[in-house]
Amino acid sequence: MQANSSTTPPAPNGRVKFARFSLGQTFITPGAQEALQIAGQTELEFLRRHMSGDRGSELSEEDVQENELSLRKGFRLLSAYQTCKGQTVWLITEADRSATTILLPEEY
Secondary structure, eight states, rough: OOSSOOSBBOTSSBBOOOSOOOEEEEEEHHHHHHHHHHHTTOOHHHHHHHHHTOTTTTHHHHHHHHHHHHHTTTOOOEEEEEOOTOOEEEEEEOTTTSSEEEEEEOOO
């Protein structure tokens, strides 16, 4: 299922946050969509964090460093977050920056 467009989402105050890379088209899996609905959260909240370089507290320091290398070299990017209900969601942006998918780890 496709989520929102590939434009930079506005910050809560209406301003655009600094984006470190393009999301491309955005998609969300049924499981991730259900998890966000249960938590009362939106895709944009997690897309904003992902684009700004906040990879979430669910990644190891090694994964964070790998993401920094991936950002510089044009490889795939991964962020992992917990919803306010404790469900882990991943955001993966493809190496060519053509698409970003929000999914549950078990949907990978």
